[in-house]
Amino acid sequence: VPVAVLISGGGSNMAALIEAARAPDCPYRVALALSNRPDARGLERARALGVNAEAIDHRPFGKDREAHEREIDGRLRAHGVEVVALAGYMRVLTPWLCERWSGRMLNIHPSLLPRHPGLDTHARAIAAGDAEAGCTVHLVTAGVDEGPILAQSRVPILAGDTAEALAARVLEAEHSLYPSALAAFVSRLSDQG
Numbered sequence: 001v002p003v004a005v006l007i008s009g010g011g012s013n014m015a016a017l018i019e020a021a022r023a024p025d026c027p028y029r030v031a032l033a034l035s036n037r038p039d040a041r042g043l044e045r046a047r048a049l050g051v052n053a054e055a056i057d058h059r060p061f062g063k064d065r066e067a068h069e070r071e072i073d074g075r076l077r078a079h080g081v082e083v084v085a086l087a088g089y090m091r092v093l094t095p096w097l098c099e100r101w102s103g104r105m106l107n108i109h110p111s112l113l114p115r116h117p118g119l120d121t122h123a124r125a126i127a128a129g130d131a132e133a134g135c136t137v138h139l140v141t142a143g144v145d146e147g148p149i150l151a152q153s154r155v156p157i158l159a160g161d162t163a164e165a166l167a168a169r170v171l172e173a174e175h176s177l178y179p180s181a182l183a184a185f186v187s188r189l190s191d192q193g
């Protein structure tokens with residue numbers, strides 16, 4: 001099943017998804033890496049891994065988010081993409097794209113949702129005195145970080161943890177969780193026919 005990965009930055013989750021797709025029994029392949037930022041380092045990383053990488057800069061569209069998303073949608077369909085994986089994609093999507101890809105768009109969020117939706121999740125988990133942190137793969141709906149949860153991975157918060165140390169530990173967990181959650185999701189799609 002052809003998957004597109006949407007990124008805005010370094011693309012370490014994208015790289016993990018691409019590496020996992022090399023397994024002969026992996027039910028998905030990464031057909032496209034797409035960024036809203038032409039300077040995203042992840043684009044070069046995708047190309048180095050043999051994956052088609054493109055950018056659709058959101059800035060020329062100004063406040064018209066939907067017009068930017070229509071471009072994205074057209075590019076996804078041009079590549080025959082069937083599932084979209086957001087991975088460090090830092091733009092809030094309008095209901096329009098969420099509807100177009102309802103049930104076929106996933107995201108990974110660096111917290112144990114529903115705790116700590118939004119940004120700065122690690123600093124917030126530490127400040128809240130949480131015993132553990134983690135990451136969540138969920139279906140994307142119009143509400144930010146609110147869709148049905150597909151998978152989670154728990155990570156202990158250690159005494160003296162800084163947000164940076166915890167972020168690195170959670171990111172490692174993301175790199176394992178996302179490929180397995182995406183593969184399981186795609187397999188279920190295929191079963192449903």
Ligand code: GRF
Pocket residue numbers: 007008009010011012013014042087088089108109110171174
């Ligand atoms: C990281 O903070 C990760 O937790 C979140 O997006 C950010 C960038 O990830 N999912 P990546 O290295 O671009 O995949």
